[in-house]
Amino acid sequence: MPKFWRGALYAALLVAALYYLLPLYVMVVTSLKTMDQIRAGNLLSLPTSISFEAWGKAWSSACTGVDCGGLQPFFWNSVRMVIPAVLISTTLGALNGYVLSKWRFRGSELTFALILFGVFIPFQVVLLPMAQTLGWFGIANSIAGLVTVHVIYGLASTTLFFRNYYVSIPDELIKAARLDGAGFWRIFLRIIIPMSTPIIMVVLIWQFTQIWNDFLFGVVFSAGDSKPITVGLNNLANTSTSVKEYNVDMSAALIAALPTILVYVFAGKYFVRGLTAGAVKG
Amino acid sequence: MGALAIKNVTKSFGDTHILKGIDIEIESGQFLILVGPSGCGKSTLMNIIAGLESPTTGEVHIGGRVVNNVAPKDRDIAMVFQSYALYPTMNVRQNIAFGMETRGVPKKEQDEIIARVAKMLQMDHLLDRKPSQLSGGQRQRVAMGRALARDPILFLFDEPLSNLDAKLRVEMRTEIKQLHHRLKTTIVYVTHDQIEAMTLGDKIAVMKDGVIQQFGSPQEIYDQPANLFVASFIGSPSMNFIPCHLAEQDGQLGVSLQSEGEARFIALPQAAKLTGSVGKKVILGIRPEQFDVVGEQGLACKVHLTEPTGPDTMVLTQLNGIEVCARLHPREAKGPGDTVRLQPDVSKAVLFDAESEARLA
Numbered sequence A: 001m002p003k004f005w006r007g008a009l010y011a012a013l014l015v016a017a018l019y020y021l022l023p024l025y026v027m028v029v030t031s032l033k034t035m036d037q038i039r040a041g042n043l044l045s046l047p048t049s050i051s052f053e054a055w056g057k058a059w060s061s062a063c064t065g066v067d068c069g070g071l072q073p074f075f076w077n078s079v080r081m082v083i084p085a086v087l088i089s090t091t092l093g094a095l096n097g098y099v100l101s102k103w104r105f106r107g108s109e110l111t112f113a114l115i116l117f118g119v120f121i122p123f124q125v126v127l128l129p130m131a132q133t134l135g136w137f138g139i140a141n142s143i144a145g146l147v148t149v150h151v152i153y154g155l156a157s158t159t160l161f162f163r164n165y166y167v168s169i170p171d172e173l174i175k176a177a178r179l180d181g182a183g184f185w186r187i188f189l190r191i192i193i194p195m196s197t198p199i200i201m202v203v204l205i206w207q208f209t210q211i212w213n214d215f216l217f218g219v220v221f222s223a224g225d226s227k228p229i230t231v232g233l234n235n236l237a238n239t240s241t242s243v244k245e246y247n248v249d250m251s252a253a254l255i256a257a258l259p260t261i262l263v264y265v266f267a268g269k270y271f272v273r274g275l276t277a278g279a280v281k282g
Numbered sequence B: 001m002g003a004l005a006i007k008n009v010t011k012s013f014g015d016t017h018i019l020k021g022i023d024i025e026i027e028s029g030q031f032l033i034l035v036g037p038s039g040c041g042k043s044t045l046m047n048i049i050a051g052l053e054s055p056t057t058g059e060v061h062i063g064g065r066v067v068n069n070v071a072p073k074d075r076d077i078a079m080v081f082q083s084y085a086l087y088p089t090m091n092v093r094q095n096i097a098f099g100m101e102t103r104g105v106p107k108k109e110q111d112e113i114i115a116r117v118a119k120m121l122q123m124d125h126l127l128d129r130k131p132s133q134l135s136g137g138q139r140q141r142v143a144m145g146r147a148l149a150r151d152p153i154l155f156l157f158d159e160p161l162s163n164l165d166a167k168l169r170v171e172m173r174t175e176i177k178q179l180h181h182r183l184k185t186t187i188v189y190v191t192h193d194q195i196e197a198m199t200l201g202d203k204i205a206v207m208k209d210g211v212i213q214q215f216g217s218p219q220e221i222y223d224q225p226a227n228l229f230v231a232s233f234i235g236s237p238s239m240n241f242i243p244c245h246l247a248e249q250d251g252q253l254g255v256s257l258q259s260e261g262e263a264r265f266i267a268l269p270q271a272a273k274l275t276g277s278v279g280k281k282v283i284l285g286i287r288p289e290q291f292d293v294v295g296e297q298g299l300a301c302k303v304h305l306t307e308p309t310g311p312d313t314m315v316l317t318q319l320n321g322i323e324v325c326a327r328l329h330p331r332e333a334k335g336p337g338d339t340v341r342l343q344p345d346v347s348k349a350v351l352f353d354a355e356s357e358a359r360l361a
Helices: A002-031 A035-040 A053-060 A072-102 A108-120 A123-137 A143-167 A171-179 A184-195 A197-213 A216-221 A229-238 A246-277 B042-050 B092-103 B107-120 B136-150 B166-183 B194-200 B218-223 B228-233 B269-277
Strands: B002-013 B016-027 B031-035 B057-062 B077-080 B154-158 B186-191 B203-208 B211-216 B240-245 B247-249 B252-259 B262-267 B281-286 B291-293 B299-302 B305-308 B313-319 B322-328 B339-344 B350-353
Touching: A002 A246, A035 A246, A053 A072, A053 A246, A072 A108, A072 A143, A072 A184, A072 A197, A072 A229, A072 A246, A108 A143, A123 A143, A123 A216, A143 A197, A143 A216, A171 A184, A171 B042, A171 B077, A184 A197, A197 A229, A197 A246, A216 A229, A229 A246, B002 B042, B002 B186, B016 B042, B016 B211, B031 B042, B031 B194, B042 B057, B042 B077, B042 B154, B042 B186, B077 B136, B092 B107, B092 B136, B107 B136, B136 B166, B166 B194, B186 B194, B194 B203, B194 B218, B203 B218, B203 B228, B211 B218, B211 B228, B228 B240, B228 B281, B228 B350, B240 B252, B240 B322, B247 B262, B252 B269, B252 B281, B252 B299, B252 B313, B262 B299, B269 B350, B291 B322, B299 B313, B313 B339, B322 B339
Parallel strands: B031 B186, B031 B203, B077 B154, B154 B186
Antiparallel strands: B002 B016, B002 B057, B203 B211, B240 B281, B247 B252, B252 B262, B281 B350, B291 B339, B299 B339, B305 B313, B313 B322
16 A cells, blocks of 8 residues: 555654644744733744734843843854854865865875864863963954864864865866966866855855854853853843743744754755765766 | 987886886877777876876976976977866856966957867857857867867877767767878877777877887787787787697698698798797787688688678687687678688788797797
């Protein structure tokens, strides 16, 4: 009975999808309710009237510890952290991948293996040495420090992505360009980068998500006015006031998640395309 | 002055010796073929000529100057690659212009050169297309156009036709030959296809295991192969190698061929100098087209299989217990199970030493 099994399959998938979507649903509806509605209804009920009051509060006036300026400053901190960190780690990853795949040198395979090692190092392991190092550099507790940490930590994955993509580009292309008189940089900028759109999209999305969502580095290596949004969200939700404002908490969580969701919505197709581009040679 | 001279070039990676002392010299305007099975080092040699790899020892001269320490771009060469190596994000015009741009050729001159090359290769209508919008043959043409735009003193072709289908390959082969006749530029052409080697080359270097087995004109290589390998590599279907013993009969040296229990002494005038080696194990090399169907004096051979190709029919039979192919006129070829009377044309037959595999006569 293939029809039966197909139905069962869809049912199972539907249940799984609901299971994943339910928390999002709860967050969205709760964020649009007023506290009175929350008290009156249950978790799943739809708001009787839609109110963006909680969003406004979460953005500009909710208390995170002693400050009551909402998530806004944290959000801009994250933006100021994520943009340079993503751009720098992507650029360096592309260069690393280009060198490790097209300009091999004695020991380049070993170098790649060592860089690859970085993908598997858990965040927690590097916390103390990193804190010390940032201190020596004089960039502890600053956005510059966070950018540095994320660039260094992201390099392993960005290098891996680019290197594996570039390995599938025929070496003859590089030879042809060398005979045409192009050198290292001209080949990179004129031949390789224009071919890299899919993998650049993948790495940009990957790095953006990783860095935007990071909490551990954010909480350890930032202080005062350099805290990223994940830390802000945590502080907001943990700040004890007389009443627990669920709608504000939910709005704040959605604000924190919105950029990565938007990135997926607008660039998700590149992500899938780019991930398979290296594997299946088109 | 030689257009290209390769002097005692070797290439090793640690204990792996890719090239073991290559010496080649060709005149300006000649078409040199490097041919051999995969792994023979021909592509490495090509890369060394291009400057993409450097030799371990030895010298490469292009146009009379030593270029060992000259960068690829400054060697005044252009190369056509097997995969065409067209820049995928650029259109045809940009592909051709890229090298000129790098060399700082003025824009106006670039346009003139592109127009001239496009006209020569009849690809004016393709100039604004991306490589992905071209067929295999068109890509090949663009790759050649890119090389032509360079106007070098030496063209390098690295298996340029091996990605094309059979029909197109023959067409492009003719086109390359015509191009060479017109331009008279020196060409080095790497291939593993012996037909391309024979049809295109002025000079052929047959390579195996990093050593040049023979260097000569196509006809020399075909008629007087230096050893068993060259003889088996050049010619299709391959030369027949019949194991025999050198014998003497009536004061003449020759070998004995057996078929269907019948033995016949074949005198080989070219073996006269081998008088000291009577009784020695040798290998008689006879090309398939050197068999004639004759009357009673021929050796009776039983046909095992026939392979008609149209103009000729390949007849498979046995001599001295070895499968032998004879290329016969379809009218003379019989069917499997029948008997044909064959006589080898011994004037063109060659003898190899069974041990060293070198040609004796």
